[in-house]
Amino acid sequence: MLPEMPAVYKQLIDKLDAGIHIVDRNGQSLIYNEKMSQIEGMDKDEVLRKNIMDIFLFASEEDSRLLQALKHGRSFRSERQTYFTFKGKEITTVNDIFPIEVDGVRAGAVEIAEDITKLERMTRRKRQDNLRFTFERIVGESIQLKETVQRARQASRTASAVLLYGETGTGKELFAQSIHSESPRAAGPFIAQNCAALPESLIEGILFGSVKGAFTGASGQTGLFEQAAGGTLLLDEVNSLSTPMQAKLLRVIQEKTVRRLGGTKDVPVDVRIIAVLNEDPLTAMQQGRLRPDLYYRLSVVSLAVPPLRERPRDIPLLSNFFISLFNERFQLNVAGLSKETEALFNDYEWPGNVRELEHVIEGAMNIIHHAGSIEPHHLPGHMRLRMLKEDIRASEPAAFEQKPLKEHLEDSERTYLKETLRRTNGNVTRAANILGMSRQSLQYRLKKLQIYRSDTADS
Incomplete structure (x- = not known):
C-alpha cells in the first residue's frame, strides 16, 4: 500500500504547474492535483477513490498508460495521449508515467501531465485550413451549380447528416469540405474515407477502432469516428459496404456511441456525418446496395451535384x-x-x-x-477519336447503303476533312493542326479525295 501523504506535500503538489495523478495498486485514484483537475475538467470528488476505468472512456485497460505502468511496471516518457473523460471531454496531453515501488513491491503509479489540448486543436485547424476547400473556391456560374451551393451553405449551419450524390468527378468531396469549413465544426478535424477502398475484413476496425488482441495482429487503435470527434467524417461510397456493416454504421449514427472491435464499452462520439454516393440513392436502394433505414438517417439534407454536361456555361x-x-x-x-x-x-x-x-x-x-x-x-487520343466517330456517325445516312469498305472509308474521311475545313473557314494550316498532321500530308489527302482547293483558303 502507498503510505498516506502528509498535508504539506498535498499542498505543494496542488501548486505545481503540471497535472499529477497517482493511483494505488488497485487502480484507484489517491492523488489528483488542482492542475490535473483543470486540464481534465473534473472535480476531485469525481475522481478520488474511484477506479481509472470508471473515470475515463477507455475501450480496455490496455489503453490506459497508468494501468499499464501499474500492472506491467512499464514507464512512459514524453508520451502523447488523446483520451476522453466520462463527461465526453477530449483531452490531449504529453505525459511521464511510471510505477511506484515501496519496499520492492509495486504499490501504485503516477502520471505527470502537460496539457496540449489547445495546441493540438490549433495545429489540427491549421492543417485542415491548408487542405480545405471553401464555397468561394467552387468554380461555376450555372444556375444548377448555384442552387446546389446555396443549399449546401444552408446545411453548413447545423450538425445534421448530409447525403451528397452525383456522378464520379463532379466534385462531391469539394462540397463536403466546404460544408465543414463553413460550419461551427470548422476548428475540428475533417476526415474522409472511401469505403470501397477498404477490405471487408478491416472495415469495422478502421471505422470503429479495435482493442489489442481483437483479431490476429490487432495492436489496438482508435477508429475514424473517434478521430473525427468534434468535426466531420466523410464516408464516400457507403453503398459499397455490406448490409451487416451498414446496420452497424446505422447503430453508431443513431446512438452516437461507438464500441471498438473486441471492446466492452460504448464510447460517446460527437461527429457530423457526410455520406457520398456516386449513383442515385433511390436506384441504390431498389437494387439492394443501400439499406433504406440508413438512407433515411443519412439524407436529412440531400444534395445532388450536377454533372458537367448539364452546366456547359x-x-x-x-x-x-x-x-x-x-x-x-x-x-x-x-x-x-x-x-x-x-x-x-x-x-x-x-x-x-x-x-x-x-x-x-x-x-x-x-x-x-x-x-x-x-x-x-x-x-488525348481518346477525345479526338471519339469526336471523329461522332462526326462520322452524324454524317451517315439513316438507311444503310451497302458499298465496298474502301469506298465507305474514303467517304467517311472526306466528310470529316470537309467538316474540319468548315470549322477553320477553309484554313488548311489550322485544319492540319487540329488533325495532328503536317500541312503537306493534308494537302495530299485533299487532292486524293478530290476536295479541291477552290473550296478552301490557305493561311
Missing part, C-alpha cells in the same frame, strides 16, 4: 481556372483554349465530369510549348 470558366493553376505549377504561360478546342470542349459530353476536364488540361499542358494556346492536337 461552366466549361470555359473551369478551363481557365485549371489553365491558371497549371501555369503556376508548371511555370508556363499558356494563354487559354483555341477557338477549335473550345468548340470541341462544348460538344464533348465529359463522362468524367470536372475531374476529366482537369486531367485533360493537365495532360495538354505537359506537352505544350511555354506559351500559346491549347490546340486540338494537344488533347
